[in-house]
Amino acid sequence: MREAVTSARRIVVKIGSSSLTTAAGGLDTARVDALADVLGALASDGREVVLVSSGAIAAGLAPLSIPRRPRDLATQQAAASVGQGLLIGRYAASFARHGLTVGQVLLTVDDVTRRAHYRNAYRTLRKLLDMRVVPIVNENDTVATEEIRFGDNDRLAALVAALVHADLLVLLSDVDALYTGDPARPDTRKVAEVRSEQDLAGITLGRPGKAGVGTGGMVTKVEAARIATGFGIPVVLTAAPLAAPALTGDEVGTLFHPVRQRPTARLFWLAHATSPRGRLHLDPGAVQAVVARRKSLLPAGITAVDGAFTAGDPVDLVDASGAPVARGLVNYDAVELPSLLGRSTGELAAALGPAYEREVVHRDDLVLL
Template sequence: MKRLVVKIGSNILADEKEGLNTKRIFSIASDIAELKDEGYEVVIVSSGAVAAGMRKLGLKHKPRDIKLKQAAAAVGQSSLMWAYERSFGEFHATVAQVLLTREDFSDRKRYINSKNTLLELLSYGVVPIVNENDTVATEEIKFGDNDNLAALVSVLVEADRLVILSDVEGLYTEDPRFNPRAELISFVEEITVDIERRSGRAGSSVGTGGMYSKVLAAKKAVSHCIAVNVINGKKKGLIRAILSGKQHGTFFKPAPCRLSHRKGWIAYNSRSKGTLVLDEGAVKALTGMGKSLLPSGIISVEGEFELGDAVNCTDLKGGRIAKGIINYSSSDLRKIMGKKTSEIEKVLGYKYSDEAIHRDNLVLL
C-alpha cells in the first residue's frame, strides 16, 4: 500500500476576503477519496485555520500580532475541520484532527508517540488532517510554515511521496508573477544552491510559505528517499494524474539512500543545544573516514547542554559539518576537550564513553 502526504496551503483553501473556499475543499476531498478507493493511505497537512478565523473576526488583512494570530487560529480551526468533515463525509470517509508543535518532533518520546498515533489512524482508514497548533505555539506561527511541517510529517509516517499543492504550476526559472517569460522547471535531479536561489523567498498574503519554503521542504523529504511534487492545487485531478505517471508541475527526484529514522530525527527534528568547533583532523575523520568524534578533536565548546542533547559540529571557519547526540555535558566536555580518551577518567573521575559523539548518533550535514 502506498502512503501519500498532501500539503494544502492557505492560498488554496482560503481567500483574504471570502474566507474558506468550501467548494475547493470538497473538490480536494473528492480526489483524495478516489485515491483511498485505489488503495492509497493519505495524510493531509492543512493550513487555513488563521485565514478562516480572519473572516470570522472581521479582519481584512493577515494579522502580524502573535496574539491576534493565535485568536484567529482558535476561531478558524473549528471551521476548517468542519469543512473537511462535511466534504469527506460525502464520500463516506472519516477524518481526524491532529495538531502538532515543534516539540512533538524535537522530543524523541513525543515523536514516536505522534508516529504511532498517525499510523494507527491510517490502519483504520482514517484521513488525518494535520496542522500546527497555532493557538499555543507562538514560535511556530512566527517562524514556521506548513511546508516544513509537511516534510517532517512525510518522514514521520514514512511516506512514499509528498505532494505540495501550490497556487502556481510549480518551480520556475524566475518568478512568473514578475517575468512572463519564466519557464517551468518540470524535473529537479538535485536541489542545489541555484535551485534554492531561483525559488526566491516571498509568500502569500494569507499564508507563511512561498516557493522557497517548498523547495526547502522538498530538500528534507528527498533526503529520506521521498519523492516530491509541487503542482497547481486549484486544478482538479492533478494528484491522480501525477500518480499515474503524467507530468504536471515540478517533480523532485528522491535521493537513492534513506537515512535511518533515528538519524533522520537527529538531523531534522532534534533541537541543537550547543556547538562544537573541531580541528582539521576531526573534520577529516568525520567526513572522510566515517569515524566517531573524540574529545581530542574538539577545539571549543559553545552553549550549555547535558548528556543526550543534540549539538552541531563546525569546522574552524564556522561551517556546519555534522550534528549528533552528545555523550558528555558541556561542563565536562570543556574539561576533556583536546585530551586523549585515556585521560578522560583521570580528569572527570569517570568515563561514560571514549567518544564525545558516537558515529551511530552522528549525521553529516
C-alpha cells in the same frame, strides 16, 4: 502518465492557506469539499493519504474580526487556537461524505527530533493509517515559539513525508507549476521536470511570499522538494484545482525526481528540521573519528563549547575553522561540559561516577552535514 504517481501507495499532500480560504480569511467550504473528494477517492482505492494542511490561523481571522494575518506571535497563536477547531471540523464533515474518519496531528520541531517524541509521532501516524484514518497534520501554532517552529508547512510536509516513508509528496498551491520566472511575463516558460540542481540553474524564485493569509512562496516549495527528493521521494508541484489530474498521473505541474536513496528518517529530520542550540568545537582527531569513522563524540575530542543548551538539544559539531561537520543531540547541559573537556570517559567515570562515562553525542543521534 507518471509512473511515480500511479505506483505510489502512501501519499502526503500539502495544501496552503490561500487554497482553502476566502479573501476575508474564513474557510471556503467548496474548496475543502473539493480537496476531500479527490483525497477520499484515493483512500477508497486503498491508498494511504496524509494531509498536511495550512489554514488554522487564516480560519481564525474572521471569527476574531482580524482583517489580515497578524504579525505578532501571540495573536497568531490566538487565531490558530480558534481556527484549528474550525479547520478540523470542516475536514471531518467533508471526509465523512466518503465514509472516512480524520485524525488531527499537531507537531512542533521538538516532537520529531528528540528520540522518544519522534517514535511517538511515527507510531501515531502509522496507527492512524493502519486504521484507515486520514491524518490531518499541521504545525502546532498555538504553542510553537520561534525556536521550535518549522517555519512553513511546505517544509513540514517534506519532513512528514520522510517520517512516514511516503512514496510521493504533492504540494498544492495557487501556482500550477514551477516557472523560470514570473509566470505573467511572456518570456517565462514552465518547467515540467526537475532531475537535478542543474535544472534549477537560472530560475528566478523570488522571496517567500508574505502577502495574504499564507507564509510560503515558490522558494519554500522548491526547498521542500529538495528535502523530499533528498530522501528519495518524488514530488509533484501544482495548483489545488489540478489536484485530481495530478494524483491520477497526468503530466500537470512540475515533477521533481528523487536524487538519492533514503537515509535514516530520524536523522534526516535532525539535519533538516532543527536549528542548533549551540556548538561543540572539535580537535582534528575528533573530526576524523566522527566524520570518517562514524564514531560517537567523546569529551576528550572537544576543545570549546558555545551556546546555552540542555541535554537532548541539537548542537552543531564544528572543526578548527568553525565549519559545521555534523549535528547531533547532546547528552549534557552546556554548563556541565567545560569541566569535562579533554578528559577520557574512563577518567571521568573514576572521578565523577559511572554517569559520566557516556558519550557527549552518541553516533545514533548524529548526522553528518
